[in-house]
């Protein structure tokens with residue numbers, strides 16, 4: 001029986017399924033392991049079922065036991081794993097696409113709405129009982145019928161577009177390449193990020209974290225935005241230069257920012273906590289029971305396929 005090191009505590013049903021298939025080392029306390037603990041804990045194992053919180057960079061991979069042949073990441077994003085170095089070491093890396101598309105797109109809409117309609121300030125006013133209805137009380141920016149720019153038109157970007165259309169929004173996007181008319185579904189392609197940013201009244205950040213997208217939203221690119229743009233980020237903190245974003249939130253380039261993901265999670269840039277025109281969530285994009293179950297099931301499936309000699313369906317390297 002193959003042996004799998006599971007870095008985080010999963011839902012009970014998912015752990016039971018893993019136990020049926022493999023010898024497993026579970027993390028019953030759900031401690032977030034350091035790189036050293038992952039290396040040490042997995043040294044007698046054949047594979048790792050990792051999570052988005054695990055720092056599996058080049059150095060960690062170089063120190064993993066030779067017996068590790070697969071890292072099945074229980075997330076669609078795999079920016080936490082140096083998948084190229086893993087390949088060089090003969091380790092297969094997989095992710096969990098599709099199953100969290102809807103949950104994450106739902107949260108993206110919540111971020112855009114929460115930010116544009118001042119949900120944070122509203123909550124503060126309600127809980128401190130320091131409000132009264134008035135004609136100009138907490139006036140937000142209406143999302144319906146606006147132009148939405150989508151940065152990264154993959155599965156999640158397209159699912160956001162579908163939802164935004166129900167708000168009467170006109171969809172624009174920038175992607176590495178133009179999509180087929182079928183996938184575009186009426187959205188307007190912009191060859192450059194600059195063109196997209198110049199057009200957007202609302203901006204949905206949905207690109208993966210890669211070396212190319214690190215801090216792609218920075219002082220220069222934020223200067224392409226119109227005054228008072230609303231930005232939502234359910235992708236990764238790494239794609240935003242926080243200092244530049246904070247400046248844009250203060251000078252009015254960005255009307256409000258809704259974010260679910262952070263640089264160096266779970267830490268949050270202290271300035272974000274001081275600003276009012278912000279709507280923060282603690283990485284809840286995939287946080288529904290059904291979705292989390294599906295993600296762990298899919299990671300398990302990848303392990304099962306790999307250990308039975310097949311190419312796992314979600315291999316990324």
Ligand code: DGY
Nearest residue numbers: 052075076077285286
């Ligand atoms: C993912 O799958 O990448 C999500 O961010 C996990 O919550």
